[in-house]
Amino acid sequence: MSSSSSLLSQTEALLETEGHRITATRRGVLKAIAAADSPLTIEEISDRVPDIGRATVFRTVKLLQELGVICRVTLENGGIRYVLSTSSHHHHLICNECGSVTEFSSPQLDQAIHEEAEAAGFELSNHTVELYGKCKHC
Amino acid sequence: MSSSSSLLSQTEALLETEGHRITATRRGVLKAIAAADSPLTIEEISDRVPDIGRATVFRTVKLLQELGVICRVTLENGGIRYVLSTSSHHHHLICNECGSVTEFSSPQLDQAIHEEAEAAGFELSNHTVELYGKCKHC
DNA sequence: CTATATGCAAACCATTTGCAAGAGA
């Protein structure tokens, strides 16, 4: 389908813009994350690209994160996982049972956040919202 | 003032209820966190209670977290810090400059969150909202 | 008195780093 290939080419363009090289390794790691239906730990990513060294997986994940292609998800128990950022701005619904993560965006929510920040004299640069619970399948 | 002493006695009651002992160590760690005006890393907590072994600081922080007396704050760069949970439900304004953390609560925000969860058929157990930026003092 | 909590040091484990070889542009 076109969405995944556009993700790849978007990322390649981004890499180029930022002065990084387009390599099979980077494509591989990105594809592994994109193919998963839930956020992966570093170890899980590593398992999906056995030919790539662990150190490189760490380096690549950090790079993709800096580029905003993937984002870090903190689970309720503190565990760290990575998912594709499908939309530029969104929040997460994280299921404690099956570990699935659903993205959503809510202008209403964001408005409340901006109002709150303004009321506190806070200059907002970013924000995260994570909802934990049980998804409709569990 | 009475608020800090009530925190202490509340915590002691909680410890007792959950079958844990009230010790000078636990009081010390709690006081150290309570006295700080911004969230502390494990190391910073440890520095403030030099007589308590690092391993015990880890154990105590984990315990206080389980009891809901303190909560973990994830910084934008991934760093982990701990603050007192002064109110049962709140969110955080985290300053990237000075590291200060301000708590706030917003019924409006929480309502938007609940609506969003409901719309997704999600059974909410918990949620976190972290706003990153620059506080009014910076 | 008995079970829990603590300190210390060793063990663990995820992540980072240095360096030489490999690969993109």
Place this chain on the structure above:
DNA sequence: TCTCTTGCAAATGGTTTGCATATAG
């Protein structure tokens, strides 16, 4: 060709664990 990237292995550093001792109840 020249620089960026990767793999490997070693170093690192934060966190956990085992066990003997101390202490709350």
